[in-house]
Amino acid sequence: MILKARKIPIKVGHKYIVVFNEKVAHMLDVQPSDRVSVRNGSRQITCIVEITESHDVKDTEIGLHVETWDELKADRGDKMFVTLAEKPESNKYIREKLDGKELSKEKIDTIVRDIVHDDLSDVEMTYFVSACYMKGLNNEETANLTKSIVEHGNRIIPKSKIIADKHCIGGVPGNRTTMVVIPIIAAAGITIPKTSSRAITSPSGTADTMEVMCNVTNDAKKLQKILEKVGAFITWGGGVDLAAADDRLIRVRHPMSLDPKGMLLASIMAKKYAVGSTHVLIDIPYGPQVKTSTLTQALELKKDFERLGKMLGMNVKVIATRGDAPIGRGIGPVLEAIDVMSVLENKPDAPKDLREKAIFMAGELLELCGKSKKGTGETLAEKILSSGSALKKMNEIIDAQGRKKMPKVGKLTHAVLAEKSGKITGVDNKLISHVARVAGAPKNPGAGVLITKNLNDMVKKGDILYTIYAENKQRLSNAIAESKAKVYTIS
C-alpha cells in the first residue's frame, strides 16, 4: 500500500511508530501494536502500528512520529510503501516464558537484542517482566540475561588485572558510604570504576549527591580516559548506557514497582560485568524498613549474588548489615555531600557512623582484592583515610569529571524537637526519607533533612531531633506538615 507521509511533531521515545486512521488500518488488516515495514526510497524500517479514531491522519496518509520521520528521511507528502511485517522473533520466546518454559541463552539474547533495538513494544516487554516475575528466572537464565544485557550495551575495558566495585542495594537514608570507599580503594592503587543510580523514590542517589560537586553524565570514552588517569570515577550509570536493555525494562517495571529477582540481580551485576569488575563487594542492609526486611532474606540474596558472580567469573563478597536507622547526618544531595567530604577531610565533627561503615567496607574490599591480609584491611583503610590520601584521590576524581561549585544548603530551615525525654528506640527510615523528599530533595539539591539525634541516643524534651532544609516556603511548609508523623520513637 502506498501512503503519503505526514509528520507528527512529537518524539515518542520508542524509535519507530506509525499512525493510521481506522479505514487504512482495516484495509491493511492491522491491529494496534502490529508491525509494518515502511519504505521510503532505499530506506526501510519496521514500525509499530498505532491507530487513531480521528481523521487527523487521512485515508491516504501515514502518520510518522519524529523518530520515524527522521529515520526514513521523509518529506511532507513523500510516498511510503507499507507492507505487513512479521512479529519479532523474541515475541514467541516471551510467550514460552509465560507458559513457564526455561529460556536458552540464544532465546534470552534474542529478547535482549530486540529490546535494545526498540523492536518490542511496551506491552510485549511488560509480558516479559510479568513472566520473569511470576515464573522466575533460574541461575542459568539469570547469568545469561546478565551477559546479554552487557553484550548489547556499551562497555568500559580497564587495563588493570584487578578491578574492584562496591555496591549497596540501598534503602538506608543518608548512606553515602560508597563515596568514601571508592577514593580509599583508588588511593590504595586499585582500579575502581563506579557507576551509580539517581534517586527514583528516595531523597538522593549516589549520582545525585556526587552531582552537586561535579559532572556525572559522562560517556564511555571519557570515562575510559578518566580511569586511565585517576584509577576511579563515580558517575551516573544512565549516562553511559552500559545496560540499555535494563533501562528499557525498568520503564515498564516502574508502574507496578516490580522487581523480579532474576532481573534485579542481572540489572546490578550487568553494570559490574560491563566495566570488567573482578572483585565486587555488595552491601545488603536489612531491617523492617529497607527492601530486604529480614536477615534470612539478606542471606538468601547473598547466596544469589555470590552464585551469579561465580557464573560470571567474578569474585563477589556480600555483607549483610543492619539498616535500622539513617547513616551520617545529611539526607539530600548537598547535605550528604557535606557529610562525605567531612569524613574524607578527617574533620573532628564528621559523622562517626559513616566513617566507621566506610572503613569497614573498604577494609573488606581491600582484603577481597588481596591488597591486605585477612584481618588487616580495616587498618589499611583507616590509614589511607587518615593520611589524606583518600581526600586527595576524591579531589582528583572530582576534577577529572569536571568540578562544579557546590550549591548552598536550603536557606529555609525548621527544627523538629523531641516531645519527651528518653532513649530513641526507633527511627522510621521511610518517613524521614519522605520528609526530605517533600522538602525538595533531590530536585532542590540543598533541600533535605539534617539529623541531630539518631537511634539509641538519649534525648531531653525540647532537644532538636532533626532540621528540615528547604529552598522555598511551600516545600518547607509541606515538609513541616509531613514531619508531624511519628518519625522517632522515644521510650
Place this chain on the structure above:
Amino acid sequence: MILKARKIPIKVGHKYIVVFNEKVAHMLDVQPSDRVSVRNGSRQITCIVEITESHDVKDTEIGLHVETWDELKADRGDKMFVTLAEKPESNKYIREKLDGKELSKEKIDTIVRDIVHDDLSDVEMTYFVSACYMKGLNNEETANLTKSIVEHGNRIIPKSKIIADKHCIGGVPGNRTTMVVIPIIAAAGITIPKTSSRAITSPSGTADTMEVMCNVTNDAKKLQKILEKVGAFITWGGGVDLAAADDRLIRVRHPMSLDPKGMLLASIMAKKYAVGSTHVLIDIPYGPQVKTSTLTQALELKKDFERLGKMLGMNVKVIATRGDAPIGRGIGPVLEAIDVMSVLENKPDAPKDLREKAIFMAGELLELCGKSKKGTGETLAEKILSSGSALKKMNEIIDAQGRKKMPKVGKLTHAVLAEKSGKITGVDNKLISHVARVAGAPKNPGAGVLITKNLNDMVKKGDILYTIYAENKQRLSNAIAESKAKVYTIS
C-alpha cells in the same frame, strides 16, 4: 506547576495523555506512565505522563493529545495547573493478583471500572492480563469479572421471559451455523438477540458474513427496537459496546495471542449476560486444528461454561462437536452468505452439512428453552426451516437492520485440482483459511474459497478440490502460491 497548553494534533485512543519534555518531567518529579492532575479553569482530569526527549514540547509547555485537549477545553497557550496524582486504586489490586492473591468482587470491579474509564495504561492492563494468565482466575473471580464487565458496559433488556443465545467458540472454516439457527429459533417465537465478532485472524466472522447483506453496526437503542419488532438480530458486538472493558483487554492480549481462560469465559459470557440471556447453547468444536484440540479439553471447557452459567443464573448447555473439516462450501463473507441463504431457501444444492448441523443445534436450543420435548427439537427445527418460516424471519432481520445489496463473488478464480485419486482423509483447516485470507477475505468480501470436495469424499486425479475467488490479480496469484501447500490429504 503552571504550564502552557500545546496541542498535539493526534488522537491516541486512550483518553488522557500529556507530554512533558525531560526538564519539566524532572522538575515535576514524574516518570513515564506516572499520573498528573491537570486543571484548566474549572475542568480537571487525571492524565498519564509521556516524556519526550525532544524540545517540541518546551520547558514552559504541556503537550496535550486531542482527547485531553478537548476534555480540558484548552486553547493554545492556556495556563494549565499541573499537580501529581495518585495511581488508580486498581493498581494495587493488580499487584496483588501478580502475587497470586485471590481478588474480591470489589477489587475486580475497581479494576474493570478503571479500565473502562481509561484510567489504566496499556502496561498496567498487560500486568493484569499476565497475572490472570499465569495465576488463573477461580470460579468466583471469573463470575465477578463477567458481572463487572457487564455492569460497566451497555445493556439490552429484552421484555421476554425466555431469551436464547447460541455461541460457537470458532475455528472451523465456513461454519456459519449461527446464521441459520437464529432465524429458526426466532421463527419459533423465542427472543434471540445475537451479537457476533468480526474476523481477527480468520477469513470471516459471523458479523463479516452478515454485513454483506445488511448493516451490522447498531447501537443499543436501535437493537432494542429491532428486538421488539422482529424478536432477533445478528449484529456486530463491537458496535454496541456491551463489554467495553473486554474490548480494551483484548487490545493488550492481541500481541501475544493470550487467552487467559477466566478472561475468555468472562469475555464470551458477559455478552450473553448483557443481553439478558436465560438459555444459552454453546458449540465447542474440537480437533487437531481448532482452538480446542482434544475432546478432554472440550469437556473441561464445557464444565467451565456450565458452572459459570449457573453462577450467573443462566441455563447453559455445551455441545462438543468434531471440528476436523470446513462446514458448508464457502469460506469468505459473500461465499458464506450464499451458503446460509441457500439453506434457508431450502435449495436442493444447499450444503447438507451446514443444514444438518444447524437443525441439530437449533433442535438442542429449542429443547433447552422448553419449546420442544426432549428428542423432538430437531423435528421442530426441520419443520420451521422447510416451511420457509426461518427464511421469512431472516429477511425480517435483514430488513430491520438495513438491507444492503450483496456484493458479487470475486470475478477472478482459480481451481485447485486433485493430484491423485483416492479418499480425502484430511483437510487442513488452518491452511485453507489461510488461502482464503490471502485471497482477500474478509476485507474483499467476494474473495475466499469455495470447497467442492470435503473430508471422506472420494476423488479422481484432476477433480476440482476447491476454487479460489479473488477480487484482484495480485491477491489471486498470492493465494495460488499459498495453495501449493498440502491443504488436502488424499490416501
